[in-house]
Amino acid sequence: DIVMTQSPDSLAVSLGERATINCKSSQSVLYSSNNKNYLAWYQQKPGQPPKLLIYWASTRESGVPERFSGSGSGTDFTLTISSLQAEDVAVYYCQQYYNTPMYTFGQGTNLEIK
Amino acid sequence: QVQLQESGPGLVKPSQTLSLTCTVSGGSISTGNYYWSWIRQPAGKGLEWIGRIYTTGSTKYNPSLKSRVTISVDTSKNQFSLKLSSVTAADTAVYYCARDGGAWFNYWGQGTLVTVSS
Numbered sequence: 644d645i646v647m648t649q650s651p652d653s654l655a656v657s658l659g660e661r662a663t664i665n666c667k668s669s670q671s672v673l674y675s676s677n678n679k680n681y682l683a684w685y686q687q688k689p690g691q692p693p694k695l696l697i698y699w700a701s702t703r704e705s706g707v708p709e710r711f712s713g714s715g716s717g718t719d720f721t722l723t724i725s726s727l728q729a730e731d732v733a734v735y736y737c738q739q740y741y742n743t744p745m746y747t748f749g750q751g752t753n754l755e756i757k
Numbered sequence: 758q759v760q761l762q763e764s765g766p767g768l769v770k771p772s773q774t775l776s777l778t779c780t781v782s783g784g785s786i787s788t789g790n791y792y793w794s795w796i797r798q799p800a801g802k803g804l805e806w807i808g809r810i811y812t813t814g815s816t817k818y819n820p821s822l823k824s825r826v827t828i829s830v831d832t833s834k835n836q837f838s839l840k841l842s843s844v845t846a847a848d849t850a851v852y853y854c855a856r857d858g859g860a861w862f863n864y865w866g867q868g869t870l871v872t873v874s875s
Contacts, residue, residue: 683861692853692865693804704863736804740860744792744817748804 645669645742649735649749655757662724664752666737671717674741681741684713684722687751688733696735697722724754732756759783761854761866769848769873775841779854779866786835787812792857793837795828797850798868805850809857810837844873 646669656662672681680700685693695704697713700720710725724731737749765777779793786793794809808818810828818826822841830837841848849872856864 681860685862692855692868693862694865695861695863698861738804738861743859744806744809744857745819746806748806750803 644745645672645739645747647737647739647747647749649737649752651752652750653753653755655755656724656727657757658729659726660757662727662731662754664722664735664754666715666720666722666749668718668720668739668741672739672741673717680716680720681739681743682713682715682720683738683740684711685736685738686731686733687736693736727754727756729756759856759864761856761864763852763854763866763869765869765871767870767872769844769871770875771845771873772843775839775844775848775852775871775873777839777852777854777869777871779837779839781835781837781856785832786830786837787832790859792859793828793830794855794857794862795839796853796855796862797848798853799847799850807839807841807852846873849873 648667650665682700684697687693696707701713712723714721734751734753736751760782762780769775792809795807808828810816810830825842827840851868851870853868854866855862
């Protein structure tokens with residue numbers, strides 16, 4: 644299995660400030676034939692299912708605000724929220740789909756307001 | 758807009774079989790090149806992919822659960838189902854159904870809590 648490890652487990656950021664969440668995979672999720680990273684990011688608010696934010700490591704899903712961006716390649720990835728809003732309080736998960744269909748998720752990062 | 762809704766008992770006794778159904782609306786389960794997955798989340802914990810089915814009936818399961826899981830599909834009812842046998846307290850979780858494009862999950866049900874307890 645590809646193990647996904649996120650850091651930090653918990654993060655507190657002031658409103659309007661930048662939030663950065665990291666995700667590391669135990670092996671590369673970059674598929675050399677198409678140069679795509681098989682990684683997605685989700686946001687989960689309490690009592691709700693996860694919501695897809697980003698796929699292919701950096702492509703925003705339709706309707707996702709531009710303040711959310713994804714970066715990285717190979718084994719190291721980052722989700723950045725450029726200016727934290729109150730509605731961004733949630734748990735964020737990364738997911739690899741390189742080893743389809745044996746999908747695996749990170750353990751989650753709890754983002755709070757400082 | 759595709760919508761998914763889980764249904765089934767919220768309480769299952771240890772050693773029994775957990776059975777859930779996901780009803781898909783807003784589109785045919787047979788349309789498009791999609792798989793249909795089950796994912797679970799114990800309280801306060803992360804997400805675990807359980808398995809998926811294609812509308813042909815082809816299935817793939819998480820090896821850690823494979824011996825206890827069966828996923829089936831009923832295209833006439835636009836539903837797919839999960840059976841997990843020999844449950845223990847460790848199987849207590851919120852169970853989600855989701856549309857699986859072979860990569861990410863962009864449609865999810867609201868989730869249903871299943872508690873394993875006598």
